[in-house]
Amino acid sequence: MGGAEVTSLSLIDVLITNKIKTTLYCIKSPDIEQTNLFSIHQIKQKKFPIFWRYQRMAEVKSLFNSVSNENILFVMSGGLTLEKSNAKLVYVYCHSSFSRELEFVKRKFHGIRGIYYKIIQNSVQKSIELLKNKDIKLISNSNFTKTEIKKNFDKDSCVIYPPVDINKFCNISNKQKESKVITISRFSVEKNLESVIEIFNNTDFFCELIGSAKHKNQFKILENLQKVKGKNVKIYNNVSPQNIIEILATAKVYLHTSKETFGISVIESIASGCIPIVPDNSAHKETVPFEELRYKDNEDAVKKISDAMHGKFDDLRPKLFKHIQKFSSETFQKNIIELIKKN
Secondary structure (H helix, E strand, O other): OOHHHHHHHHHHHHHHHOOOOEEEEEOOOOOOOOOOOEEEEEOOOOOOOOOHHHHHHHHHHHHHHOOOOOOEEEEOOOOOOOOOOOOOEEEEEEOOOOHHHHHHHHOOOOHHHHHHHHHHHHHHHHHHHHHOOOOEEEEEOOHHHHHHHHHHHOOOOEEOOOOEOHHHHHHHOOOOOEEEEEEEEEOOHHHOHHHHHHHHHOOOOEEEEEEEOOOHHHHHHHHHHHHHOOOOEEEEEOOOHHHHHHHHHHEEEEEOOOOOOOOHHHHHHHHOOOEEEEEOOOOHHHHOOOHHHEEOOHHHHHHHHHHHHOOOOHHHHHHHHHHHHHHEHHHHHHHHHHHHHOO
């Protein structure tokens, strides 16, 4: 699952555990059983043969219209999706700084396509204006996101890091490591996976890229990566969660190449006992606090991977493991309950 799904399920879990009556308003329902304290209100998904953006916009509006007079509404979706609702207080959990939405509303489209996109742009602009509303509170997933949101919208937010199930990886963190590099990512443009392959191809170690593809454009990215990978590189698609854990158990180094507002897979790799090599930017400065593990460019990344393989950073592993405890599911849930109690 992605960060938005993981965070939403952890939120639901802590609300139910604390006997807070909870309703999940959703378009696609997760595999969770309803109870006396937990109910699911699922709207009917619309099906358009084309114009999927408009479909999504219509669904979001219907979703917010269905919200009853709740004391608190948590908006947990990955993007910026906001409409007016009957909730007394609204919290938006910000998985991003919404820079893409700001860029999108400024773009120029022409012809019939321009008319269609203008409708979507107006909807996004409405969400942006609602986000600025003083009655809507923001939760950022990192200090990096908090700073970017302040810059973009001149609005403050509190920071509650996303939940990572660190305990799930404890049994594999001390297993014998192979001279292997691993990257875990969905096959998307923003993940900068071309750099992963370029770095992999310039190392002397066995490398594995584990990705997920569901849509046509993602499969195209996968196909292009397969064409340029070297002989020491293996690429896997849509691997089961258990298999991912087993592969992580054998890798000594974890490589990440994209900017992140948090980066759950980086934390999971550290919990698995891997040495993370990440870019010296974005929220990586929070999740990987040791400068020697953050690289400036691809050449620097290759060098740091080699150093990690030869044991240069082994002494940092216990320090990294201690550092990531602040990103545990337990910490997330404790901080959420404290936030609710303030209201």
